[in-house]
Amino acid sequence: MIKFLDNKLFRYLSVFLFLNSSILPVKSSSALAAWAINTNGVLELRTKSNTNLKAYFQKSNQISGDRFWVDFPGELKNPRTIKGNGPIKEIRLGKPEKGKTRLVIEFKEETYLKPLTWQMVGLDQNRWRIKLFNSKYSFKKIGEGLVEKKRGNIKANQNVIYKKKNNYGYLKLPEVKRNNFEVVIDPGHGGPDPGAIGIGGIRETDVVLEVSKIVKKLLSEKGVKVRLTRTNEVDLALPPRVSIANNTDADIFVSIHANASRGKRRDINGLETFYYKGWRGRLLAKRIQKQILRVSPGSPDRGVKQGRFYVIKNTRMPAVLVEIGFLTGRLDARRLEKITHRKRLAYAIAKGILEYFDKVG
Numbered sequence: 001m002i003k004f005l006d007n008k009l010f011r012y013l014s015v016f017l018f019l020n021s022s023i024l025p026v027k028s029s030s031a032l033a034a035w036a037i038n039t040n041g042v043l044e045l046r047t048k049s050n051t052n053l054k055a056y057f058q059k060s061n062q063i064s065g066d067r068f069w070v071d072f073p074g075e076l077k078n079p080r081t082i083k084g085n086g087p088i089k090e091i092r093l094g095k096p097e098k099g100k101t102r103l104v105i106e107f108k109e110e111t112y113l114k115p116l117t118w119q120m121v122g123l124d125q126n127r128w129r130i131k132l133f134n135s136k137y138s139f140k141k142i143g144e145g146l147v148e149k150k151r152g153n154i155k156a157n158q159n160v161i162y163k164k165k166n167n168y169g170y171l172k173l174p175e176v177k178r179n180n181f182e183v184v185i186d187p188g189h190g191g192p193d194p195g196a197i198g199i200g201g202i203r204e205t206d207v208v209l210e211v212s213k214i215v216k217k218l219l220s221e222k223g224v225k226v227r228l229t230r231t232n233e234v235d236l237a238l239p240p241r242v243s244i245a246n247n248t249d250a251d252i253f254v255s256i257h258a259n260a261s262r263g264k265r266r267d268i269n270g271l272e273t274f275y276y277k278g279w280r281g282r283l284l285a286k287r288i289q290k291q292i293l294r295v296s297p298g299s300p301d302r303g304v305k306q307g308r309f310y311v312i313k314n315t316r317m318p319a320v321l322v323e324i325g326f327l328t329g330r331l332d333a334r335r336l337e338k339i340t341h342r343k344r345l346a347y348a349i350a351k352g353i354l355e356y357f358d359k360v361g
């Protein structure tokens with residue numbers, strides 16, 4: 001495998017995520033020769049050698065479902081649409097503009113995709129693959145042309161793509177001056193007050209405590225001093241949470257919560273961050289909000305807002321209250337149940353905090 005890497009034949013291609021609707025320019029230098037989507041959810045491509053591809057993902061909107069596409073140079077002769085099956089609605093081959101080819105895979109509604117973990121892997125100079133969906137979906141292979149040209153080579157390379165992935169590679173935490181900053185993290189609720197109760201009985205107190213502990217660990221590793229207002233299921237009123245912060249030299253206060261909608265509406269999802277006043281609080285809220293949205297694709301951005309919550313109103317330092325999703329929302333709850341998503345959120349919150357320190361100093 002090392003030899004293979006040295007030969008520079010092994011390439012990773014990042015997938016651009018379009019959670020809103022901006023479009024990045026396409027840069028590529030080769031044409032699509034063959035493609036196939038296998039029963040295990042892996043898309044394979046064959047292109048001309050040394051292709052510089054770009055891949056994209058966009059969440060569903062009013063017009064279409066979740067879409068993944070790859071752009072290639074060289075104009076396609078016959079634009080066409082191929083009916084999908086299983087989780088795939090259809091595959092479209094088209095020319096988005098003169099001299100280009102676009103392969104679009106549109107998924108059916110309710111397909112569970114994890115685009116944040118997607119990686120397009122270059123197997124050799126003209127072959128690529130990316131895992132798009134889980135093999136739990138039943139799917140009949142679709143494709144055009146021969147993806148596997150030289151049988152021998154392919155076998156030899158097959159192990160390489162199962163290289164262990166770093167789940168958090170996309171979230172590099174910034175470095176800040178060590179032993180210089182202090183943060184109070186406040187996991188909302190606790191003890192007899194579970195906070196919001198969501199789908200399947202998921203409790204806010206449990207979710208936010210776990211996220212808070214991971215934030216503490218991540219920040220501590222960066223040399224930031226962190227104090228939690230609670231570390232277990234205790235009943236802690238709001239005034240002591242504030243005095244814990246006010247009695248220290250904490251630079252910032254971050255209260256972590258999860259939402260519930262009135263009437264427990266499953267269609268209401270989203271993330272929001274509140275600050276009470278001041279540009280520092282607002283900046284901190286903006287940094288955190290931006291990062292938590294990145295790890296919650298498809299969940300609405302409810303924005304950075306001013307709020308008069310007790311804990312952020314009465315703390316003396318810049319203070320924010322983060323709502324990491326709706327436990328009553330179908331999309332958010334399904335994620336908040338999972339430790340992997342809680343870790344991602346903790347990473348995102350830690351990243352927002354470190355970015356704030358980096359900026360404010």
Ligand SMILES: [Zn+2]
Pocket residue numbers: 188189195196204257258
């Ligand atoms: Zn709460």
